[in-house]
Amino acid sequence: MNEIYEMIPIVITRVRNKIPLIHNITNVVVTNFTANGLLALGASPVMAYAKEEVADMATVADALVLNIGTLTAGNVESMIIAGKAANVANTPVILDPVGAGATRYRTESVHRIMKEVDITLLRGNAAEIANVAGIKAEVRGVDSVNVHDNREIALEASKLLQVPVVITGEQDVVSVNGKLTLVGNGHEMLTKVTGTGCLLSAILGAFIAVEGDILLSSTAALVTYGIAAELAFEKTKEDGPGSFQMELLNRLAKINEADVKKWMKVEIEEEA
Ligand code: ATP
């Protein structure tokens, strides 16, 4: 397991060397920010939604990221077509169930997608993940309302759904096959900019595209993103969310192995 600590800083360099193509079917709020965040990091974003083309795009992509933030019936159909093609092509699929539990349509759509598509990683806040897994939790709009025990919900949800899970919040949790990592990096300012969770889901796609060990790649993505946010806050703390959002892109472009090694806050639980 010590090996994981040594490997975490290296994954960002692998992303930059490979420049993975990330196919996003995402929401209208975060589209531009997600594309710019992936580019800054060193990945290659593409947004493609038409049911006539999503299978082709998902087949050539290095990861497919599905995000239900501004769902339409057409998008659900496209997500399922893309997801099935990704499964055939061995393209990893990341699902962000934005606002699951807030409306019946969102929860049902997530269940439909998960029934038809093998998901490599499910990433959301605690309430979204709890609602997808059928664990009782409250969601209003796209934000988590209650304070939840991220660790317990991640563990239970990944067991119930039989899928790797990342829950984000003040502390992030990765749960894969009974193993857990807890990530303490990040900054509260991330909650003042919309789309920071959605961008993170896309970045998880970029990391999973270059490292197939989901516990390692997901932990590396969370740590790298969290540290970039901490450094962005340091530089812009006198200003506010606008400057922070811009600086987050700058820091995603600049963060390197040495930064990750120096600032990472990770706990590993072998047998949770
Ligand atoms: P929500 O709608 O609940 O805000 P989200 O989809 O935006 O969910 P977050 O849970 O906010 O996703 O996670 C996005 C990023 O923000 C992650 O890197 C996470 O670690 C970080 N984050 C969220 N809340 C905090 C916090 N209180 N302190 C530090 N970092 C945080």
Ligand code: TZP
């Ligand atoms: N409404 C629908 S999707 C969306 C909003 C505000 C963006 C949510 O982004 P995030 O990353 O979950 O904060």
Ligand code: MG
């Ligand atoms: Mg947030």
Ligand code: MG
């Ligand atoms: Mg979200």
